[in-house]
Amino acid sequence: MPAPEQHRLIFRHIDEPGYSNDLACYQRNGGYEVLRKAVQRKPEELVDEVKKSGLRGRGGAGFPCGVKWSLLDRKSGKPIYLVVNADESEPGTFKDRYIIYRDPHQLIEGIMITCFANKVERTFIYIRGEFPDGAKILEKAIAEARAAGFVGPNIVGTAYGCEIYVHRGAGAYICGEETGLIESLEGKRPYPRIKPPYFPAVLGLYQCPTIVNNVETLCHVKHIADMGGEAYSKIGTPNNTGTRILCVSGQVQRPGYYEFEVGRVTMGQLLNEVCGGPLPGRTFKAVIPGGSSAKVLRFGERYKGKRKVGAEMVEYDWGVEDIPMDFDSLAMIGSMGGSGGVIVMDDSVSMVEALGNINAFYSHESCGQCTPCREGSLWMKRITARMVHGDARPGDGALLKSVADQIAGRTICAFGEGCAWPTQSFVAKFGEEFKSYSKETRGPRPDGVPELV
Amino acid sequence: MINLSAETMRRIDDVIPHYPMKRSAALPLLHFVQEDQGYISSEAIEWIAAKLEIQPINVYELVTFYPMFRQKPIGRRHIRVCRTLSCAIMGGYRTCAEFQRQFNTGLGEVSPDGEVTVEFVECLASCGTAPVVMIDDELHERVDASKARELSEKIKAAPAAGAR
Numbered sequence: 001m002p003a004p005e006q007h008r009l010i011f012r013h014i015d016e017p018g019y020s021n022d023l024a025c026y027q028r029n030g031g032y033e034v035l036r037k038a039v040q041r042k043p044e045e046l047v048d049e050v051k052k053s054g055l056r057g058r059g060g061a062g063f064p065c066g067v068k069w070s071l072l073d074r075k076s077g078k079p080i081y082l083v084v085n086a087d088e089s090e091p092g093t094f095k096d097r098y099i100i101y102r103d104p105h106q107l108i109e110g111i112m113i114t115c116f117a118n119k120v121e122r123t124f125i126y127i128r129g130e131f132p133d134g135a136k137i138l139e140k141a142i143a144e145a146r147a148a149g150f151v152g153p154n155i156v157g158t159a160y161g162c163e164i165y166v167h168r169g170a171g172a173y174i175c176g177e178e179t180g181l182i183e184s185l186e187g188k189r190p191y192p193r194i195k196p197p198y199f200p201a202v203l204g205l206y207q208c209p210t211i212v213n214n215v216e217t218l219c220h221v222k223h224i225a226d227m228g229g230e231a232y233s234k235i236g237t238p239n240n241t242g243t244r245i246l247c248v249s250g251q252v253q254r255p256g257y258y259e260f261e262v263g264r265v266t267m268g269q270l271l272n273e274v275c276g277g278p279l280p281g282r283t284f285k286a287v288i289p290g291g292s293s294a295k296v297l298r299f300g301e302r303y304k305g306k307r308k309v310g311a312e313m314v315e316y317d318w319g320v321e322d323i324p325m326d327f328d329s330l331a332m333i334g335s336m337g338g339s340g341g342v343i344v345m346d347d348s349v350s351m352v353e354a355l356g357n358i359n360a361f362y363s364h365e366s367c368g369q370c371t372p373c374r375e376g377s378l379w380m381k382r383i384t385a386r387m388v389h390g391d392a393r394p395g396d397g398a399l400l401k402s403v404a405d406q407i408a409g410r411t412i413c414a415f416g417e418g419c420a421w422p423t424q425s426f427v428a429k430f431g432e433e434f435k436s437y438s439k440e441t442r443g444p445r446p447d448g449v450p451e452l453v
Numbered sequence: 454m455i456n457l458s459a460e461t462m463r464r465i466d467d468v469i470p471h472y473p474m475k476r477s478a479a480l481p482l483l484h485f486v487q488e489d490q491g492y493i494s495s496e497a498i499e500w501i502a503a504k505l506e507i508q509p510i511n512v513y514e515l516v517t518f519y520p521m522f523r524q525k526p527i528g529r530r531h532i533r534v535c536r537t538l539s540c541a542i543m544g545g546y547r548t549c550a551e552f553q554r555q556f557n558t559g560l561g562e563v564s565p566d567g568e569v570t571v572e573f574v575e576c577l578a579s580c581g582t583a584p585v586v587m588i589d590d591e592l593h594e595r596v597d598a599s600k601a602r603e604l605s606e607k608i609k610a611a612p613a614a615g616a617r
Contacts, residue, residue: 088578089575089576089578090576091537091538091539091575091576091580092538092539092576092580093578093580094578094579094580094581096578097578097579122473128578129484129519129521130521130533130574130577130578130587131578132590133590133591133592165471165472167471167477167480167481168480168481168484169480169519170480170483170484170515170519170520170521170522171519171520171521171574171575172518172519172520173575173576184480185477186474186476186477187474187476187477187478187479187480187505187507187511187515188476188511188515189514189515189518190518206473206474247580247581248581249539249580249581249583250538250539250542250543250580250583251542251543255580255581255582255583256581257581288538292537292538341580343538343539343542343580345542349542354538354542357536357537357538357541358538360536361536361537361538361575361576364575365575367518450541450542450543450544450545450546450547451541451546451547452538452541452542452546
């Protein structure tokens with residue numbers, strides 16, 4: 001079956017010649033009209049639209065956005081904060097970068113609608129430190145929007161007002177974890193908080209009720225307010241509504257960003273047709289479907305079971321190529337849609353070395369708060385580095401697995417799972433490579449095969 | 454006492470009221486001071502702590518945690534090569550080695566001519582155009598070894614431009 005056409009909702013203008021990131025261009029394309037109408041409605045109605053839309057968070061966990069909003073403690077009498085997670089740092093993910101750099105007003109409009117719907121009066125955009133120009137672009141866009149009455153006091157002539165401030169991070173991956181992000185925003189080390197009791201919806205920023213939403217998620221809110229939750233929920237597939245930006249990187253002909261209705265494109269269509277297939281003379285070996293924490297998929301493996309289609313349970317028997325790119329299907333086959341970062345590896349890549357690269361990342365980024373994660377990520381890195389640069393032993397795969405198995409489920413935040421899943425899945429699916437990996441079998445590195453560790 | 458430019462002082466005084474609690478301004482202040490002075494000195498830590506009415510340890514622990522803050526000066530230009538998986542698969546290690554060769558320098562050091570500091574950093578969120586490199590605040594995409602040579606030549610040829 002040929003791949004469906006892209007459905008560009010968020011990235012509609014991203015590659016349009018002449019489309020610029022200033023207010024005038026945004027308004028020429030209908031910008032801020034949705035906000036203008038939204039503030040004439042009741043805030044509760046907007047929350048209902050988002051609930052009806054079925055929108056799931058695009059940052060990684062896929063948590064339903066409307067449910068997140070409805071968990072807010074609205075009776076505490078404390079101010080409610082929105083914190084925009086623009087810390088895009090899951091390896092393989094690069095969608096928010098393009099929203100921020102090329103269409104910042106779309107994000108600001110989504111933020112303002114979200115703030116109005118949830119009675120938020122102060123918002124922080126937490127943008128990763130490595131986007132210095134992105135922070136400047138956002139600040140300029142906010143200033144333009146403020147001058148035009150879309151941000152600040154008395155939005156489009158109403159009594160409602162809300163400020164947006166840009167806050168720059170400083171290179172720490174853990175700040176993408178929502179409670180770590182909140183700690184960082186409070187001026188501390190970004191040690192994630194334990195839940196319960198620190199659910200952001202109740203005890204978030206400054207111990208006030210707080211919503212933390214991803215950049216792409218907030219852009220979807222604008223489109224939901226525009227077309228209505230009902231209409232939005234018809235895009236995509238049941239329980240996996242709307243569109244989703246898939247970021248493809250690694251060894252394919254055409255890496256890049258592609259926006260599809262969720263679940264309407266399969267991994268095979270995405271990689272073979274949309275991205276043009278493997279590099280010349282190569283075949284696909286493995287793919288990580290949702291950012292580097294997601295469990296790896298091996299080409300050639302089969303996924304079998306029963307799944308719900310409509311009201312019925314039907315059997316499925318899929319190869320990697322058959323998997324629909326939605327939250328539920330990827331979870332069902334044992335991985336996750338995560339942040340939408342698809343990392344492709346072909347037969348030139350050693351899985352031991354790829355895991356060594358990933359382990360070095362997690363070891364560097366563990367915040368160090370929980371012992372299993374701090375020590376475990378370090379040892380997983382040391383073992384894979386030794387395998388590559390020193391002596392690999394046949395038992396190393398089992399050793400790696402034993403370390404990983406003692407991290408997941410024993411930490412305050414999901415980083416524990418995030419650093420254990422790559423090791424667990426690589427060893428489970430490519431165990432023979434870990435057993436046979438040694439300097440002797442490896443030989444001299446052939447031309448064009450990159451170093452990874 | 455540290456000498457900050459009038460512009461830096463203005464930015465500092467502008468940003469503090471964005472937050473209901475002063476301590477929240479610690480990261481912005483560290484960025485501003487580092488942009489002004491090139492690094493975070495122990496005097497700067499004391500100064501920021503006093504400005505925000507917190508203890509110096511509360512600032513120091515940020516400087517040691519967040520990878521972007523440094524306690525020593527770096528070269529005139531800062532070359533940050535992405536090390537993470539998508540970039541590495543596409544040749545990031547070769548790119549990094551080429552920059553090191555061009556400036557005869559090790560990772561994280563100031564090159565002997567004082568021109569650059571080459572660093573390996575984790576994912577820069579531009580995986581679709583791998584391998585990527587940040588030179589100061591600017592992102593460069595698809596930087597293979599030959600493009601790394603070109604960029605190095607430009608840095609060597611323009612010692613005054615983009616001075617920090």
